[in-house]
Amino acid sequence: MLLHQLKVAQALLSGVAEGGRGTNGTPYPKQPEKALKLYEFEGSPYCRRVREVLTTLNLDYEVYPCPKGAKKYRLEVQKLSGKQQFPFLVDDNTGDRLYESQQIIHHLFKHYGKTGQTPKKYANYPKIPYVAYVGTLINGAQGVWVHRKVIHRDAPSQLLELWGFEASPYTRIVRSALSEMELAYIFHNVAKERWQDQGLAVMRLRPGKYVPLKGGKREQVLKIMGNNIQVPYLKDPNTGVELFESEKIVKYLKKQYLS
Template identity: 70%
Template sequence: MVNHSIKVVQALVSGITEGGRGANGTAFPKQPEKALKLYEFEGSPFCRRVREVLTLLNLDYEVYPCPKGGNKYRQIVKDKGGKKQFPFLIDENTGEQLYESQAIIHHLFKHYGKTGKTPKAYAHYPKLPVVAFAGTLINGARGTFINKNIVNRKAPEHLLELWGFEASPFTRVVRSVLTELELPFIFHNVAKERWQDQGLAALRLKPGKYKALKGGKREQVVARMGRYAKDVQVPYLEDPNTGVHLFESKDIVDYLNRNYGS
């Protein structure tokens, strides 16, 4: 078994290959009234493109993991859209269901961006996601295949809730396990909103006491984080099925494997 710290380093390097995309986002998102539903899997470079934009727009969304070998949500995608192709987005606010990462990205900017237009940097991705695929390989292709120990296990009654952002290596490790365990969850993006947010929670570029941007999304979630109410630390997991609240990626991974991995 690969040491947890090594997994975090691999996830960090994987994020670096994308040039830091998926770390920063708007402080004042246009959050849709009805939750966006994304059917995807962590190891897919095409899905990664979409997740990066969701972080840039700082949108929360529901994730229905579709790892290779999974038998829950892959079939739902086939039933709804006609094929098992990922990512697959359902937007009940507009009534649209979309395949193709570029089409989904255009949709997100059109309806939830500030101008309604897709920025040039996100408008013309290479047909083959070489860079993102390299990131997947560096990350050990985690979050790609089903954990065979949980095949045919029922999904929990309530969606788990995870706070983080796409490029966070600690969050990536947790999302990979959620994918492999085929656990649906609500992902709350907590993107870095300004330069004062840069750096780890204990090592911010701005010295002194951390203070979230007034009125920003980070300020809204700080109070929910218990003992970290004066800062923002991710990942942070809440499991309404058990009442458990956890920080620290290793503790979260151990919890998920212990409670849902067998």
């Protein structure tokens, strides 16, 4: 319990160091017909930039974790493009395969943003992401290295599904575990759509029963989760397990895919 709370504190401070990017997003995303595929790993500051923009655009996408020391999806990227460099985005809707975080960001805003233009705050990232590196260090470099027990294990037959958003410290803990276990998954962004959504599920700024923005993405997510929106939320179609709470999710993943 104490170790988990330490991880929560690290993940929270990591998000603060990044200025809270990856919290808010459009309630009406332009979701592509074919799933975007992102090859990345949790501790990479360059990958983090891309994930922040995906939350801003509130897009769902498939994640293929490529932590250092891993083989499965790193070798897949090698076959697809000839080198192992991350992030790497595959967009089958446009036929593009892209490296370089800034290039990917421009692509995402061009095809899935409202105006087709990259906003200034996302158009000129510093070449060396010092702030993001600090965030990675604060977070204890979790999600950077593959867990030694999964090197020779086959991937589950079906992709896991995770609901959350980039800056959520609890979601970050689960993503780190998925990265270290090299478990591919569908990430469903549940970005904050307005001021009433701010705060933890039990401590939102607007008191009373939670009512999502009509017609927004959260309205659809609420139908999946039930009475309230709480992240992270994991579904494992390989076992039928559905779980809230980051600590419970991580314990389940370790028991199911490490033991």
